[in-house]
Amino acid sequence: MRRSLPGGAGGFQWLRATVLLALLIAAPVYAQDPESLKARHAALAEQLSDNPFQRPLHLESRQTGDTLQGDIYAVIEQPYAVVGTALQGSTHWCDILILHLNVKSCRVSSAPAGEVLRLHIGRKFEQALAEAHLFEFAYRVTTATPEFLQVLLDAPDGPLGTSRYRIKLEAVALDDRRSFLHLSYSYAYGLAARVATQSYLATLGRNKVGFSIVARNAEGQPVYIDGMRGVIERNTMRYYLAIEAYLNSLAEPPATRLEKRLNLWHSAVEQYPAQLHELERDQYLAIKREEIRRQQADAASE
Incomplete structure (x- = not known):
């Protein structure tokens, strides 16, 4: 027998509470303070110490709605x-994001609400900026204390009806020599983006996989996630490795930091060839040097 909802105003309140609870369960949880992020570090102790990434790293992905x-x-x-x-x-952040092979340019501009990162994102090969997609990410440091940092980059729109792009970075001190980072990358998509992505995954991207292991084959080898979750996992990793390369280049003299982080990023992605290999080192370095030269020339001409 079908059960009916409680009637009247009480029924409405019950339904609203149920929907709210479902949204809270489905929504990603972000740390709002150092204690919350430290608790996440403690909860992931096993995954951080035993994983296939060759570094203390844990990756998650989700596709909801x-x-x-x-x-x-x-x-x-x-x-x-x-x-x-x-x-x-x-x-x-422009120095970080330009390391990603699909980021063709990154410039900072001012807006009434604050700073904006103007990113041109396109193909992996050399490309005119007019042929790339322009993203305008609002940049905000929402929390910055001696122990905890939270940075948000939000872009309302993207190509093919994609929207609600967000890059979120959280960092907390673990001890005198270590920090714990959380990077989140997300966006919403519509029918056009779904069709375009599925077309790519059925042709040029048919052998592309992510990092999450969904099964084992008859030989016991891992079977990795593919499809749209594979796409988000690959790009999240590329952005994370850009952050890591940037941080690890800071000990270099300023004049050599750019070359150091370019080489560090390429070396890092090549540790995961099944997921991330796209360009040989010489190709990547040549393209990035030209893109950065163009970016610097444009800035100097203003």
Whole structure:
């Protein structure tokens, strides 16, 4: 027998509470203070110490409704005094994001509500900016204390009807020499983006996989997630490795930091060839050097 909902105003309140609870369960949880992020570090102790990434790192992904999200949690062998400063500042983020092979340019501009990162995102090969997609990420440092940092980058729109792009970075001090980072990357998509992605995955991207292991084959080898969750996992990892390369280049003299982080990023992605291999080192370096030269020339001409 079908049960009816409680009637009247009480029924409405019950339904609203049920919907709210469902949204809270489905929604990603972010730390709002250092204690929450430290608790997440403790909860992931096993995953951080035993994983296939060759570093203390844990990756999660989810596809809910019209949204894709990837999350990476990682321990960085850098004190928070370094990490917390380095990961603030819009220009620092342009230095990070340009390492991603699909980011063709990153410029900082001012808007009434604050700073905006203007990113051109396109193909992996050399490409005119007019042929790439422009994203405007509002940049905000929502929390910055001597122990905890939270940075948000939000873009309302993207190509093919995609929307609600968000990059969120949280960092907390673990001890005098280590920090714990949480990077989240998400966006919403519609029918056009779903069709375009599925077309790509059926042709050029048919052999592309993510990192999550969904099964084992007859030989006991891992079978990795594919499809749209594979896409979000690959890009989340690329952005995380850009952060790691940037941080690990800071010990270099300023004149050599760019080359150091470019080489560090390429070396890092090549540790995961099944997921991330796209370009040989010489190809990647040549393209990035030209993109950064173009970016610097454009800035100087203003």
